[in-house]
Amino acid sequence: MVLVLTCSALPSFSQTIDLGTGTAEQWEYSSGPVNIYYRRTVCQFVYTASELSAAGASSVNPITELGFYVTQAPAYSIPNYTIKIKHTTATDVSAALGTTGWTTVKNGFTYAPTAGGWDMITLDDQTFVWDGISSIGVEICWNQVAPNWDPSGKVRIYSTTNGYRYRWTDAAGSSCGSVPSATSLNKPQIRIVFVAGTSTTWTGAISSDWFDQNNWTAGVPNQIMDAVIPVTATQPSISGSAAVTNSITIDSGASLTIPGSDTLNVYGNWTMNGTFTGSRSTVIFRGTGISMNTMDGVSNQQFNNLEVRSVSGVMMISGSYEVQGSLRLKGGPFIPNNRATLISNSMATGRMSAVRNLCKYQLVMTDSYGDGWNGGTVTVYIDGELYGVFNAEGAGSSVTINVPSGSNYQLTYTAGLYETENAYVFNDPSGNPEYSSGTPPATGTVHTGTASCAFTNPFLGQISIQRYLALGNTGWREMTTGVQDKTLDDWRNDGITMSGFTGSDYPSFGWSSVLTYNENNANGDKNNGWVSAGNITDTINYNTGHRVYIGSGALTTEITGVPIVGTQTISLDYQDDAGGIDQEGWN
Structure with a gap:
């Protein structure tokens, strides 16, 4: 296996990095770092500068562990499993990396991979520090597996060109020292630890x-x-x-x-x-x-x-x-x-901002042969950002794609081997097929859309909403609130003096300081549409504007309650031809 790391102009660095995303896994009849379809293997991987720049490879701390995401353990343990590392100028494995210049960072041992997650291998030599300039090559090799070969041992992969190089055989002996000769379009996802810990x-x-x-x-x-x-x-x-x-x-x-x-x-x-x-x-x-x-x-x-x-x-x-x-x-x-x-x-x-709950789409993938896709992958983007890379496992598998309502999504398909076995369906949140690939699936960008689903309010609880009022002169201000079940008393408690209705500060005052508007009362004169508040306990309706007479100065109102979210329907009364055009439409 060869890992190629290169630096960028403005790198960020971390102690643990993952290269590759998604749930795609190799075919059990294909070469991989834990696959024993042939009894012994030497293999090399390549990872690009852009991948490592995005992930952040350390040039200060030594590499202490590396591992693969194992989805199926091999049937038998792998003897003399050996890992070597060196700096190199190579950017892929279109050509083998040679047999000299390697540092053995993991001495040969009997490896029994564990499936179900990242299976990390602690290195024996923990002195190798990336120089921050060169690429890094990693080679993996092992001896003949006993008692026999078996189509087992799978890891998660992702698509690349000349990213993986291998040579395998059933012959007795060791593959360490051999030169890998064949290349693959899929390389394993890898986790590299520079310093142990989280x-x-x-x-x-x-x-x-x-x-x-x-x-x-x-x-x-x-x-x-x-x-x-x-x-x-x-x-x-x-x-x-x-x-x-x-x-x-x-x-x-x-x-x-x-x-x-x-x-x-x-x-x-x-x-x-x-x-x-x-x-x-x-x-x-x-x-x-x-x-x-x-x-x-x-x-x-x-x-x-x-x-x-x-x-x-x-x-x-x-x-x-x-x-x-x-x-x-x-x-x-x-x-x-x-x-x-x-x-x-x-x-x-x-x-x-507008609340956008998650719409749950389903990507249902099938393989007619029953052995999982052999390199084919579906890549999903949401609002231009990578969401994940997926493939069918076994006879088929599915995954939920969570897309915020109103967001744009894009499906891209990359072909592998035996494409006539592959098919997939993209179901909308109601379970109806939105896109079906057919067999073999088309490649490239195959489907786009904008997420839409029944609204489910994700906001659980209350929120406080402030409004700062800087008033140079005494006068009328239009106000409302975006939370439920609030009354005029909530505004008064924030320092707004009210008059002219029951429960106000000055209930006997000659006019009301809080008004709403009902155009049905106007009858040709907009001024007739104003309706006085009746009581300090009147509800502040979010769908009704309130005209409030406020003195000069600065104050801040703060209302706490359950926010009003989702699509709202507001009915507006309107009198047509009841008066001049300047007297209509004031609600």
């Missing part, structure tokens, strides 16, 4: 740059690594690119700053006991697991944009959270537990 701690040893690997104990965080930020002389700043982390913890007295409009993508949990300064940034929760992402920490945490895309949703456990930009719900349930506020001040007013 977290990296900020030191700020070099600068405030989040993306400088030398500012962390074990490289820059990524999707599968947690970030821990303690108090240091220099605190981290995210600038110029989107940052990624699994969970993030910011200790008391520590801080994280995003000075511009960059994004922090969080795949795990948020614990903020220090200070977060977000400027015009966006924090996006992107969890893909079955557990909700959680938010904990101190009170009055401030966000510009806060976006939920996590499949299982987000729950606020402790602390309080203020959004001054946009709260965007595009994922699973959002449970704020009365801890979220859309704030409003002289600089900005927070808002909640």
Whole structure:
């Protein structure tokens, strides 16, 4: 196996990286790093510079482990399983990488792979450090498997060109030292560990740059690594690119700053006991697991944009959270537990964008021979971002594709071997076929669409909504609220003085300071349409504008309740020809 790593101009670094995505797996009759269809093998893999730039390979810490996502264990153990590494200028394995210059990082051992996830191999020689410039080649070889060959041993793969090279035979002896001669279009997904563990701690040893690997104990965080930020002389700043982390913890007295409009993508949990300064940034929760992402920490945490895309949703456990930009719900349930506020001040007013629940599409894939697709894959994109790469396993398999309502999706098919065995159907959220591939499936971009499904409200609980009013002169202002079951008394409690109706501050005053409009009362004169409030307990209807007479000065209203979300139908009364055109349509 050969792994080719190259650097980019602005790399980010981490202690653990995964290369390749999706659930596609190799055919049991094809060569792979744990396959024993032939009894002994030597193989090489190649990974491109763009892949490694995106994943973040460390040039500070040595490689300590590597492994593959094993979906089927081989029937027999693999003897003298050996791994070698060297720096190389090669960018693929269109030609073999030779037999010299290798460092043996895993001495020959009897390997019994475990199926069901990443099967990691701890290296014996843990001194190999990528130089940050060269590619890295990794070769795997083993001795003849006993007692026989068997069509078993599968790993997850993804499509590439000249990414995998191999030579296999049933002959006695060892394949170590042999030169691989055949190439494949599919290479294994691989996990590389530079430092054992699941977290990296900020030191700020070099600068405030989040993306400088030398500012962390074990490289820059990524999707599968947690970030821990303690108090240091220099605190981290995210600038110029989107940052990624699994969970993030910011200790008391520590801080994280995003000075511009960059994004922090969080795949795990948020614990903020220090200070977060977000400027015009966006924090996006992107969890893909079955557990909700959680938010904990101190009170009055401030966000510009806060976006939920996590499949299982987000729950606020402790602390309080203020959004001054946009709260965007595009994922699973959002449970704020009365801890979220859309704030409003002289600089900005927070808002909640259109709520887009997840639409659950189904990708149903079949293989008529019953051995799984032999390299064919379906790639799914959502709003231009890669969602996943999938293939049929055995006689067939299916996967749920979660798409936010209103988002655009795209299906692309890549062919493998024995394409006449392959077929798939893309079902809409109601279970009806939206696209059927037929046999053999067409290649390239085969289907696009915009997600649509029955609305299910993901917002569970209440939210506080502020409105800052800076009034230079006393006068009428048009107001309403976006939460349910609120009354005029909620506005009065925020400092708005009311008059002219029961329960108001001055019920006997000569005119009402709170009006709504009913055009059916106008009869040709718009002024007749105004209707006075009847009682301080009158409901503030979200579908009705309220005209409120307010004194000069500045004040902030804050209403807490269940937000009104989803498509709303508002009926408007209208009198046609009841008067001049300037007297109609004032509702």
